[in-house]
Amino acid sequence: DSGVTQTPKHLITATGQRVTLRCSPRSGDLSVYWYQQSLDQGLQFLIQYYNGEERAKGNILERFSAQQFPDLHSELNLSSLELGDSALYFCASSVDAWTSDTGELFFGEGSRLTVL
Amino acid sequence: DAKTTQPPSMDCAEGRAANLPCNHSTISGNEYVYWYRQIHSQGPQYIIHGLKNNETNEMASLIITEDRKSSTLILPHATLRDTAVYYCIVRDDKIIFGKGTRLHILP
Numbered sequence: 276d277s278g279v280t281q282t283p284k285h286l287i288t289a290t291g292q293r294v295t296l297r298c299s300p301r302s303g304d305l306s307v308y309w310y311q312q313s314l315d316q317g318l319q320f321l322i323q324y325y326n327g328e329e330r331a332k333g334n335i336l337e338r339f340s341a342q343q344f345p346d347l348h349s350e351l352n353l354s355s356l357e358l359g360d361s362a363l364y365f366c367a368s369s370v371d372a373w374t375s376d377t378g379e380l381f382f383g384e385g386s387r388l389t390v391l
Numbered sequence: 392d393a394k395t396t397q398p399p400s401m402d403c404a405e406g407r408a409a410n411l412p413c414n415h416s417t418i419s420g421n422e423y424v425y426w427y428r429q430i431h432s433q434g435p436q437y438i439i440h441g442l443k444n445n446e447t448n449e450m451a452s453l454i455i456t457e458d459r460k461s462s463t464l465i466l467p468h469a470t471l472r473d474t475a476v477y478y479c480i481v482r483d484d485k486i487i488f489g490k491g492t493r494l495h496i497l498p
Contacts, residue, residue: 277434277436279434308486310488312432316490317478317488317489317490317491318429318435318478318488319488320485320486320487320488323485323486331485332485333485333487363432365434365435367434367435378423378425378440378482378486379425379437379440380427380435380437380486381437382434382435382436383434384433384434385432385433385434387432
C-alpha cells in the first residue's frame, strides 16, 4: 500500500460527459502528479501541483483541468469526453517539488476510465 | 520528451541477474536517475535512485557510469515476480516516463 488513494477505481461513462477523479496523497506529501496511461502505452505526464499551486504542466488537453485543495487532495476533471480518453489515470505524490534527492513518487492504484 | 533511452524488451532466466541498461546522455550535473517498475496495470513502484555513486538496496543495485551518461539497474536474482515494465527516469520538474523496458523472466 503506497498510501496514495484514488477514487473511483473504475468508471464507465459516455462520450461528451464529464467526470472527476480524486486523489488523496500520502500523509505529509505536498506534491501531487497526474499521469494518463492508455492501453499498452507509457505513462503520459499531465500536471503537477505543489501545496495548492500548479508547478509543471505536461501534455494535458484543454478539456482536462486539475486542482489541489487546501487539504492537499487533488481532483482531475475530464470534460467533453471522447473515446480516446479511455485510459488508466494515475495519481502520485511526493514530499517535495524541488529536492531531487527526495523525489521518489508514490503512486496510487489508478482510476480506470472507459468512455463508450 | 523523456530524457532517457531504454531497450523496449529484455529476457532473463529465473535465478540469474537481470541487467537493465539506460542511456541519459543529456543529464545535468544535479539531476538524479530514478528507476521504477510497473507490474501489469498496477501503479508504478519506486525501486532505487542515485546521483553519481553506485547504490544498492533490498530490491536492486544501480550502477552509474563515471560520465553519468548511462546507468544499469541490476536485479541480482530475478524471479517470475520481477516480470514488469522498468522505467528509468532523469528527474527534473516534469517527471517524464518513457516507454520503459518490458522484462520477461523465463522459468
